Amino acid sequence: MQIAILLYPGFTTLDAVGPYETLSRIPGAETVFVAERPGPHSNELGSLTLVAEASFDDVTRPDVLVVPGGPTGNLPLAHEPVLEWVRAVDRTTTWTTSVCTGSLILGAAGLLKGRRATTHWLAMNHLASYGAEVTGERVVTDGKYVTAAGVSSGIDMGLTLVGRAAGDRAAQSVQLLIEYDPQPPYDAGSPEKAPADLVAEWRERRGVA
Amino acid sequence: MQIAILLYPGFTTLDAVGPYETLSRIPGAETVFVAERPGPHSNELGSLTLVAEASFDDVTRPDVLVVPGGPTGNLPLAHEPVLEWVRAVDRTTTWTTSVCTGSLILGAAGLLKGRRATTHWLAMNHLASYGAEVTGERVVTDGKYVTAAGVSSGIDMGLTLVGRAAGDRAAQSVQLLIEYDPQPPYDAGSPEKAPADLVAEWRERRGVA
DSSP: OEEEEEOOTTBOHHHHHHHHHHHTTSTTOEEEEEOSSOEEEEBTTSSOEEEEOBOTTTOSOOSEEEEOOOOGGGSOTTOHHHHHHHHHHHTTOSEEEEETTHHHHHHHTTOOTTOEEOOOGGGHHHHHTTTOEEOOOSEEEETTEEEEOSTTHHHHHHHHHHHHHHOHHHHHHHHHHTTOOOOOSSSOSSTTTSOHHHHHHHHHHTTOO | OEEEEEOOTTBOHHHHHHHHHHHTTSTTOEEEEEOSSOEEEEBTTSSOEEEEOBOTTTOSOOSEEEEOOOOGGGSOTTOHHHHHHHHHHHTTOSEEEEETTHHHHHHHTTOOTTOEEOOOGGGHHHHHTTTOEEOOOSEEEETTEEEEOSTTHHHHHHHHHHHHHHOHHHHHHHHHHTTOOOOOSSSOSSTTTSOHHHHHHHHHHTTOO
16 A cells, blocks of 8 residues: 655645654555655745655555645645646545645645535635535545645544554554544634634634635 | 754654644744754654754754654664753753653653653653653643653644743644644544553553563
């Protein structure tokens, strides 16, 4: 089982690492970071550099595709080499997945038309513009397309997919080994739970209605 | 505010990235990955490479030190250059922190004697061997020493520290932006919650009594 995680300049780190830390623990799985240009890739904040070892030519038939997100301006939404590779590998994947605004890349590639999908709470309208039926759920499955909400939701998506690929016991093993027993010190992890004025502030800052 | 995250060959990725994704969002914070030898560092699984931009000489007075863990055999527990740097920067940190078995490195450096601390559930006895008073809590604070349990607990620790450093509203902002509203599909994230036979299996595999 080959798991391909797409990298591009300005990605959000945990979007990639949440699925990585769970999926790559599937017994026998091979995980590979793939980019148009192999080599070091700086994240959205510029203070973390992750290396893509493989090029698009190196990875042509992954079983699982993971597309992380990032700030909208960083996304390769009109960059054909990325969209073409995504469309090409999607033809043979078992699962095509995204975290956060990674679903906008799937949308721009034309893969989410008429499909139920999700994204970061600040990008819902943008995702809908690609013809997706956008939901507020944390992990959304429509056929082989699995999309997750903002950043940290990739851990929940990863565990869900470990269960589907390798069974409940394998997923429980991964959860136990990464000690994923979340105890957030605040309860502000969604626009429904966070203080309303904080949600409004971020909508305004990001220019989202 | 400078946040230094230690890297060494064979670290566990999410141990480093959980605190990174939260702490580096503190307004005005500068985050830097530091290693004895700057450059690419392969993680425990060998399929992810993160770059340390700074050497020990480059980072001598960070405000926050974050020490990620890894499989015990990968830890620099008897490697004096690492332990010396950890002890040296600890003299002036505001917080000295660890995730998972990173606390064993703090212990080996002699920083946890008589202090309340925690680690990955499979490493409790090992941590106690350094004179720490080991607890089963997810995030443990003793003075300026903040230690977190296994792997994913670094997200909870990071949010806790964002709150202490920048206030509750800043921490809630970070939680909202990374959409940290965990919904694990299983409930096996601690040895108390996971199936008993699975816990026993992992204790046996790792040779832990």
